[in-house]
Amino acid sequence: MVSLHLRTPLLESTPLSRVAGSEVWLKMEAMQPCGSFKLRGIGRACSHHVARGVQGLVSSSGGNAGIAVAYCGRKLGLPVTVVVPLSTPERAQEMIRGEQAEVIVSGESWQEAHGHAQSLCGPDRVLIHPFDDPLLWEGHATLIDEAARSGLRPDAVLLSVGGGGLLCGVLEGLHNNGMADVPVLAMETRGAASLGASLAAGRHLELERIATVATSLGAKKVAARAWEWCGRHNVTSSSVSDLEAVESCLRFAADHRVLVEPACGASLAAVYGRHPFLRDKKRILLVVCGGVGVSFEQLLEWKQNLDREGP
Numbered sequence: 493m494v495s496l497h498l499r500t501p502l503l504e505s506t507p508l509s510r511v512a513g514s515e516v517w518l519k520m521e522a523m524q525p526c527g528s529f530k531l532r533g534i535g536r537a538c539s540h541h542v543a544r545g546v547q548g549l550v551s552s553s554g555g556n557a558g559i560a561v562a563y564c565g566r567k568l569g570l571p572v573t574v575v576v577p578l579s580t581p582e583r584a585q586e587m588i589r590g591e592q593a594e595v596i597v598s599g600e601s602w603q604e605a606h607g608h609a610q611s612l613c614g615p616d617r618v619l620i621h622p623f624d625d626p627l628l629w630e631g632h633a634t635l636i637d638e639a640a641r642s643g644l645r646p647d648a649v650l651l652s653v654g655g656g657g658l659l660c661g662v663l664e665g666l667h668n669n670g671m672a673d674v675p676v677l678a679m680e681t682r683g684a685a686s687l688g689a690s691l692a693a694g695r696h697l698e699l700e701r702i703a704t705v706a707t708s709l710g711a712k713k714v715a716a717r718a719w720e721w722c723g724r725h726n727v728t729s730s731s732v733s734d735l736e737a738v739e740s741c742l743r744f745a746a747d748h749r750v751l752v753e754p755a756c757g758a759s760l761a762a763v764y765g766r767h768p769f770l771r772d773k774k775r776i777l778l779v780v781c782g783g784v785g786v787s788f789e790q791l792l793e794w795k796q797n798l799d800r801e802g803p
């Protein structure tokens with residue numbers, strides 16, 4: 493089966509290690525062709541469906557998942573339709589079209605776009621879910637395979653959580669590689685803390701609304717599998733403000749000359765903000781999940797607006 497993702501660099505970060513007072517290893521998923529780890533899982537799912545003979549792919553994400561499906565379709569020679577809500581920025585639509593996919597703008601909310609996308613599917617045209625699919629998790633798990641193959645055995649893994657697809661994949665990867673005892677710090681922004689709210693309440697719940705600049709974390713409810721994993725692996729959940737996430741992106745750009753979305757900034761903020769969870773960890777693996785929905789100007793604008801709003 494073809495692999496659509498790249499093996500990404502794993503680098504020891506001098507600036508982040510200095511802040512943390514321990515080794516911080518960066519798995520640079522921002523370097524994937526579509527700008528995020530999504531390509532691992534989505535590539536895995538798309539290759540699987542092609543091998544069984546589907547004729548087309550559908551996505552309902554105007555973000556990194558939609559771009560990844562469009563990219564995979566182009567690479568595999570399959571037509572892709574991405575249905576996005578009216579709120580999707582023109583720039584994101586352009587990027588999806590740039591991968592030769594058809595963009596349909598439909599509905600006010602993601603739910604409406606998703607409903608439309610579902611109606612386009614049939615036996616030979618499948619919808620690729622952005623986070624809730626075992627094929628995706630299998631693909632995401634390869635980032636841990638790579639880190640393990642490089643000889644890294646971390647004392648903690650640090651990642652961001654939206655719908656929990658990345659979390660499921662990383663946990664699967666840890667368990668596959670004899671690292672079932674390695675604790676995970678799962679970061680969200682406060683306006684999208686669906687995992688944090690579920691853990692605090694002790695039940696798998698859905699948020700009423702999402703309010704964050706970290707749009708890639710904007711799932712109202714995490715996948716059932718992600719919730720279950722938290723019951724059988726040492727997962728600590730924490731959250732940061734949008735301002736902390738954005739400032740961490742700016743600081744990371746200065747430290748490593750790489751731009752990432754605030755969704756990824758939430759993880760970086762745990763290091764820059766010296767999160768207590770990391771205090772006794774000697775070797776930290778940070779998944780630099782990336783994201784294309786960002787520019788330097790946009791980061792500065794977010795920071796300006798958030799500064800004005802105050803804490």
Ligand SMILES: *Cc1c(COP(=O)(O)O)cnc(C)c1O
Binds near residue numbers: 654
């Ligand atoms: C999708 C995405 C996330 C969240 O991943 P989930 O699998 O939904 O938890 C975080 N960061 C970026 C850049 C993403 O594209």
